[in-house]
Amino acid sequence: MCLFCCGLAVCVFGQKTDRDYLRSGNKLYNDSSFVKAEIDYRKALEQNPKSADAMYNLGNTLLMQQKAKEAMEQFSAASKIEKDKMKLSHIYHNMGVILQSSKQLPQCIEAYKEALRNNPHDNETRYNLALAQKQLKDQQQQQQDQNKQEQKQDQKEDDKQQNKDQQDQNKQNQQNNQQQQQQQNQMSKENAEQLLNAVMQDEKNVQDKVKKQIQIQGRKLEKDW
Secondary structure (H helix, E strand, C coil): CCCCCCCCCCCCCCCCCHHHHHHHHHHHHHCCCHHHHHHHHHHHHHHCCCCHHHHHHHHHHHHHCCCHHHHHHHHHHHHHHCCCHHHHHHHHHHHHHHHHHCCCHHHHHHHHHHHHHHCCCCHHHHHHHHHHHHHHHHHHHHHHHHHHHHHHHHHHHHHHHHHHHHHHHHHHHHHHHHHHHHHHHHHHHHHHHHHHHHHHHHHHHHHHHHHHHHHHHCCCCCCCC
16 A cells, blocks of 8 residues: 655745745655654644645654554545645545555545545555455455354354253153152052052941841840740
8 A cells, every 4th residue: 555745845035934844844754754754744734724735744744653543634634625636636545545454444445436536547546445345345254254153153052042941841841740640649549548448447347247247146045935
């Protein structure tokens, strides 16, 4: 991915103007003295707060210092002021670079498209756009695969829980059936015992009655003389 930098060189005698600071800042930038270049670009903005060039070049300097958030603020501000299409293309290109590096691919793609609207012949931007679109497609596919995997895992967990619930229910039913069978067996045993006791009692009563009758019938009779 490529960054574009606007270089301005204007000589003004006397008190330094925003263009003087821009020229000094550009020289420092080219010498990789990014901290000092930042100071000059900020001084240029103090002289001319509406300088889109100063905003843009300050954004590049901040980006070289890995201050992406601050750089984006400068690029965004410059994009609202700049009228030149070529410079606008550079601004949006660099905004796309920041967004692409931070994985904000939908916004990145829009920034590259805006850069190409202003300069349709920029092959570097076109390449970055194609790369960002591929990254977004891969990201979406990866997300879909992850969602499917999560759904399969959730379904597997649900099936496992359902099987466990069914097993627990079957076990509970089996225990209930065993308890009912035991109760029925207990009741049958008790009924049998009661019936046996009743029969035995009836038999005893019959035997007692028979014995009594036998005793009465077998009683010795005295002759009535």
